[in-house]
Each structure stands twice: as C-alpha cells, then as structure tokens.
Amino acid sequence: MEAINAFIAQYGALMAQGTWDAIVMTVLSTLFAYVIGIPVGVLLVLTEPGALHPHRIFNSVLGWIVNIMRSIPFIILIVFMIPFTRAIVGTSLGVGAAIVPLTVSAAPFVARMVEQSLAEIDGGLVEAAQSFGASTWQIISKVLLPESMPSLVRGLSITFITLFGFVAMAGTVGAGGIGDIAIRYGYQRYQDDVMVVAIVLCVIIVQIAQSICSAIARKIDHRVR
C-alpha cells in the first residue's frame, strides 16, 4: 500500500498527463483522419469499374496515392514529415506536432476501411434508390453511409487502437504521451514499475475503446445476425 502511495506521489501527475496527452493525440488524429478518409473512401467506391461514376484513371491514381502513403512505415513518416509539420504547427515537438504525421498516416488507412465498409452494401439498394430518382449525393448520404454505419463504427475501433499504438511511437521522437514515459522512465532509467503501469494503462484504454465501439455497433445494427 505504501509502495503504491509512494509511486502515485512520485509519478501520478506525470502518468496522468501522459495518458491524457496520448488520448488527446489519438482522438484528434482519428477525427482528422476520418475527415480526410471518408471522402477519399467514398471517391474510391464511386469511381470503381461498374460503380455509379466509373473512372479508371482517377480510381487508379487515387488508389496509388493511398497505397504509397500506406507503405511508408510510421516511424519514418514522422521524421520525413518534420519540415512539413514545422510549416503547419510551427514546431516538430509536442502533442500538436504529433497530430500531423498521425493524421497523414491514418487517413489512407481510414480511406481503405471506409471503402471496404461501403463496398459491402448490396448494389440492389443503390439501384432501388436510383429508381426513386436519388442523386449521387443522396445515394452517398442517405444509402451508402447510413447503411454501412455499423461496419464504419467497427472500423473506427480498429483505427483508434492502431493510432493509439502509433502515438506511443510518436512519443519516442518528442510527442509526449504514455509511450514517451514508458521509454524514458521504464526503459532508459530501468524503472520497471513505471513500465508496467504504462502498459496496464494502455491495455485499459484499448479495452474501453473497443468495448464502446462494439456496443454502439451492436446497438445501431438492425440486420439479422
């Protein structure tokens, strides 16, 4: 008990700040990644061969860009993007700066995720909507996105958890957060207690995120399963 109190007294504030920073970085970069990823995913689906607006060249070029961005390992992307990050947020250190490479890394991932969710929608539904005179925009907003919402929410938990892992990596190059603490205190200073607590906190956060998303997906899905 005393040991726990002593640990909290020494590291409590640090760990709390680190956890908070990690959550903020993950939530914000997830949010920005969806802001970019949803339209890109929708464009990929719409321009596929046989889709509503097939366009082979546009679809291939967009697909290549997405693939190229997805093939750069995150740790390299952070360093590679430093000049760009500086231009946008004015610094390459801290929570704000980490969000830039996190978003750039996650957006193409989200685009593929959204593409996959939308591709599951039965073409018959799109045809039915067309037969009632729906415009392309109405098909996206009233059919494709709402009908794939449970799948999109399940994808959201995957994105969130992946990005939470990336945040820990970003921590090693000056972003702060719980990964940064685990490396600096737990690894470099051989403080095993800090390392263990950091890992436990990560596990708890991931579990909570997964449970919330799964519960929402179940609640909003009205198909038979």
Add this chain to the structure above:
Amino acid sequence: MIVLDHLSKTYVGSAGAHEALCDINLHVESGDVFGIIGQSGAGKSTLVRCINLLERPTAGRVLIDGADVTDYSGKQLIDLRQSIGMIFQNFSLFAQRTVLRNVTFPLELHGTPKKQAEARALELLELVGLSGKANNYPSQLSGGQQQRVAIARALASNPKIMLCDEATSALDTLTTHSILGLLRDINKELGVTMVVITHSLSVAEQICNKVAVIEAGSIAEQGKTADVFGNPQSAATRLLIEADQGFACAKGGN
C-alpha cells in the same frame, strides 16, 4: 402510355459485343398490367430497366405519355423516375431504416416535409395491410411483408407506372398469391399501370391482361394473355407452356 420503339441494348465487354435486347417494340396502354415473360437471361430485366433508364438503350426510343424520354438527364430524369415506382425480387429495403422510413424514402429525396411524408407513409402501410409495423425494421418481417413494404415505398410518390421485377420469385406460393392480389387491387383501384417481369406462366396468367414473350433479347410474340397462352404462335411460348405443364405433372405425380 409506354412505348418502346425499335429498342436495342448492346453491352460491349472484353469478350466482345453482347446484344441483350434486339429491336424491341412494345406498346403498354394506360391501365394495363403488362407481362414480360421469358427464361433467365432472356433480357427481361434489362428491358424493364430501359423504361426508367436505369439502363440506357443503345438504339431506339422510350416514349412515356408521348414524350421521348430516351435522352433525359438531370432534373428531367429525376422527375421521370419519381413518376415510376419499382419493386424488386429481393425487395431491396434499407436494413437500417424502419418500415416507416423506408416508405418515406422517395419523399425525402424530393424534399417533402417530414410530417406530410410520414402521414402519407402510414396511409400506404394501411393500404398494404401493415399499419402495425411502422416502427419495425425489415429484418423483423417475413418475405411477403417485406415485399408489401417495398410496394408501399414504390407508391409513395404517387406514380402512374409501377415496374415489378420478378416481384414474387423469392416468395412461396401462398404469399405470391396474396402479393399478386395486392398488385391487382392497386392496378384497379389506384389506376397504376404495371409492367410485370416474370419467368412464371402462372404469375402472368393471374394478373396480366397482356403479355410479351421474350427470348434471347427479342420479342417472340405478344398480345392478350388468353390469346398468347391459349393459341401460342412461337416456339418460345410453347416451351414455356410445356415447362409449366411438366412442372404441374411432376407436382401431381408426387
């Protein structure tokens, strides 16, 4: 009311050109229940999709109420489709929308106020005998009930024409009978002209006053239902009748 004039549709694919429809001439009059009957792959679905331009014909014209709609696009196309309801073999209901919101869907698209759309949807649900199911989801309904919802949805914007693409093919005999009864009532009481796609002779006999037999993308013969089936002129029609009788014999033999 609906005239298909020398209509052809050719698909060009990697395997070469495939002629799905070849020189189709049809005349559906107001109030008709017009059957288009043929085997799988004969071109029935492509034909019916040319009427609301889900498929664009490669040659020929589509006339609706005397207007050539073949090249309609944008607002004109949306207005045209609003005046043509459609139902499908697999119902194509929106799984994440309640029954009520499935029926209001076509009205939502055209900006009908919510209250008004819901009132109209409840009226239609009563017409198809599902007043109590407004807040259920499609997955909670039987196949026959789902098709009734689809019929209510197709009627939402008060169409003059309804296209039925194998509407009863996924349903059992009894349910088929009741759905056909409902379609007949809608034709009689609301005066909706119907084009019914089917591979089933008995469906055509039960509700169509006129039929066209289609084979390999061409019309083999057409006319009043009783004449076509009572005195078949084409091999395609005789084959359909034989298949149907064979099926009846097989059933009797069991």
